[in-house]
Amino acid sequence: MKLVDEAEIEVIAGNGGNGCVGFRREKFIPLGGPDGGDGGDGGSVWLVADENLNTLVDFRHERRFRAQRGQNGMGRQMYGKGGEDLFITVPVGTVVTNVETDEVIGDLTAHGQRLLVARGGKGGLGNMHFxxxxxxxxxxxxxxxxxxxxxxxxxxxxxxDVGLLGFPNAGKSTFVRAVSAATPKVADYPFTTLYPNLGVVSVEPHRSFVIADIPGLIEGAADGAGLGAQFLRHLQRTRLLLHLVDIAPMDGYEGVEVMSPVEQVRAIERELERHDPGLLAKPRWLVLNKADLMFEDEARERAQAIVAELGWTQPWFLVSALGREGTWPIMQQVMGFLDRQRHAEAEADEDASA
Structure with a gap:
């Protein structure tokens, strides 16, 4: 399914019911006192996170949501029925912003989490209160x-847990296919990936992690060039970035000249820093891809030269995603890294609550 990652909707909570003007009228009591009841409260609008959803595409077709109005009050001190709340399901990971004020209302990060986005109106008072x-x-x-x-x-x-980044045609989608059951589109032209793709990597029973492939970045992405800038937000929640680089880029593509692997790495680092310096500070491992296009010794020498020129200090790997060569050891090391990260976070939470 194509992932739609932005939508704009209008939510309208229910109005409160009106209070009633009424008087007690019974046999032998022709002039009873006031007995008008209160109106019911209007229904509120809530957003609910659902882990079974992975797209906002439904909101492209239905954009207006209205909760039920409260019932008017009635005689004999009968209160109006409150309007029913409206619950709208959204994917886990949805950030909600008020368009008029640009204020972030909430961030739905857990299955079943609820967020009140429009409060129903209070019911009016009947005349018995006056x-x-x-x-x-x-x-x-x-x-x-x-x-x-x-x-x-x-x-x-x-x-x-893990995000892939790199230039178009670096082999990110092929890499996701090689290590998970995800099947993103793969072709020999730039910008094959038009929407983010998720894949679940299962290292062994009950040990797995989620990997995200976003559209390729190009120089100027932070200013809107290419397709990837609008999806950089998807990397903000990841614990680890895998930076894929074509070890021997052969051709450029329309409007973009060919860049060496070192130039590509540095260009993307500049875009990450411009978009969000926190992304550049994340742990980032270098994955030099397409080793199958060279002889083994030549590929190894070229990889070492790239790493030396970059002054790279974090882990790096030489792989062929197409041939699935060298991909599995990376996944095992990633799993170990994530386990250590989660353990450290759990210990930090325990210390904070102590």
């Missing part, structure tokens, strides 16, 4: 309050 010693027959009641109305921007940030 009786006094000087006003025995009040004809006063209050209308229900209007429900909140907001325009919301929904922005999906994938909850992946």
């Amino acid at each position: 009786k006094s010693s000087t006003n025995r027959a009040p004809r006063q009641a209050t209308p229900g309050e209007p429900g909140e109305q907001r325009t919301l921007k929904l922005e999906l940030k994938l909850l992946a």
Whole structure:
């Protein structure tokens, strides 16, 4: 399924019901006192995170959501029925922003988490509340309050443990196919990946992690060039980045000249820093891909030269994603890294709660 990662919707909470003006009228009691009941509260609008959803595409077709109005109050001190709340399901990882104020209302990061986005109006008061010693027959009641109305921007940030980044045609989609059951489109032209793809890597029973492939970046991505800039947000939640580089790029593509592997790495580092310096500070391993296009010794020498020129200090690997050569050892090391990260986070949480 194509992943739609942004949507704009309008949410309208229900108005409160009006209070009632009524008087007690029974046999032998022709002039009873006021007995108008209160109006019911309007229904509120909630967003609910659902781990079974992975796209905001449904909101491209339906953009307006309205909760139920509260019932008006009635005579005999009968209160109006409250309007039913409206629950809208969204994918886990959805960030909700108020379009008018640009304020982030909430971030839904766990299955079942709820977020109140529009509160229903309070019901009006019936005339029984206005009786006094000087006003025995009040004809006063209050209308229900209007429900909140907001325009919301929904922005999906994938909850992946590992993120792939690299230039178009670096082999990211092929790499995801090689290490997981995901089947992103693969072809010999740039920008094959138009939407983020998720794959689950199962290292052994009950030990797995999620890997995300985003559209390739090019120089100027932070200013909107290419397709990847709008998806960089998906890397913000990851614990580790795998930076894929074509070890021997042969051709450029329309509007972009060919760049050496070292130039590609440095160009993407500049884009990451411009978009969010926190991304550049994340652990990032270098994966030199397409080793199958050279003789083994030649590929190894070229990889070592690239690493030396970059002054690379983090882990690096030489692989052929197409031939699935060298990919599995990376996944095992990634799993070990994530296990250590999660263990450290759990210990930090225990220390904080102690």
